[in-house]
């Protein structure tokens with residue numbers, strides 16, 4: 555059974571269609587990325603499934619059941635930057651959060667340890683770095699030990715060190731068995747921490763599946779690139795141009811790049827050169843870059 559599934563969720567804000575018949579299905583134990591540029595509808599989607607916003611149409615199920623308050627209490631959320639009191643300690647702030655959420659304060663040491671802030675628990679929130687502040691926010695989401703976490707852009711506004719801390723924490727929570735649903739507009743982030751991804755653009759789902767299938771799978775009809783080097787590049791160029799599977803030969807500094815379809819295999823190129831009496835000193839099949847694949851899916855980098 556899926557932890558979360560949506561059925562044709564749509565949302566209009568007046569004339570703005572923020573979501574258009576969105577279907578996602580989150581398997582247990584996944585780190586599920588909702589990837590899309592600013593304004594693509596990620597926050598709206600998370601807001602609806604957390605019952606902060608109402609859908610215009612469509613429905614969703616948490617663990618196969620229509621959402622109810624009790625269930626939602628068992629989901630840890632980080633939807634916006636939480637308001638912690640700057641002059642109170644991390645521990646005191648969590649005591650307040652626990653009492654608001656109806657969780658026992660006995661859980662506070664545990665969550666502070668998970669996010670690696672236990673040693674700094676007595677320090678005032680205002681003395682924390684941005685990364686620490688965000689970790690405290692995740693600690694607050696972890697109160698009550700929810701099995702599912704919903705995080706909206708958890709690394710937004712952090713410096714590279716802070717980003718690395720949060721990504722490490724998400725990986726660690728995943729390893730401990732939590733299901734994590736997170737919005738992000740950073741392709742690299744989704745590739746680094748997520749197991750599954752839905753790419754959303756202008757409220758429409760463009761692709762969904764495991765990160766590997768969606769972002770790395772070139773598909774059989776896709777173009778591929780092979781790089782080759784031999785002692786005499788001109789001779790190599792003259793020879794390889796005769797190989798039917800090679801559509802284009804590009805001269806790069808000290809190497810040739812061959813563009814072809816999936817039938818242009820490294821084995822074929824190697825054998826062909828060998829038969830022409832040329833020994834290759836380098837041969838590599840290059841994967842299409844993630845960025846290129848993303849642009850293919852979304853059609854544009856800046857278009858929302």
Ligand SMILES: Nc1ncnc2c1ncn2[C@@H]1O[C@H](COP(=O)(O)OP(=O)(O)OP(=O)(O)O)[C@@H](O)[C@H]1O
Pocket residue numbers: 567570571572590591592593594595596597598599739
């Ligand atoms: N309260 C609102 N009233 C009117 N339009 C809204 C409202 N909230 C969001 N929108 C619009 O809905 C669309 C989706 O917004 P949403 O915030 O869900 O996207 P997002 O992908 O989360 O973007 P961001 O990363 O910037 O938060 C945008 O066009 C946005 O301008």
